[in-house]
Amino acid sequence: MSDEPNSPAASRRARRIEEAVLELDGVAAVRVWELPGRVEIGVRVAPSSTPADVLPRVTELTGAMREGDEAWEVGLLAEA
Secondary structure, three states, X not given: OOOOOOOHHHHHHHXXXXXXXXXXXXXXXXXXXXXXXXXXXXXXXXXXXXXHHHHHHHHHHHHOOXXXXXXXXXXXXXXX
């Protein structure tokens, strides 16, 4: 994996993460940021779900996608 945010490898990986997270019940939207040594995932929860239900599932799903010593953070997307 490249640490460059605009590299083709980074964007393919981000798309894979987004697609996997979007398949989870209760996820309405997702955004992924790849930074050197870390990945940040923002989730918008569907109105029929709660963050307390959805965020642990996102964390569990993405745990298997981590590489090496990367730090991953999962949180809520703020309304625009």
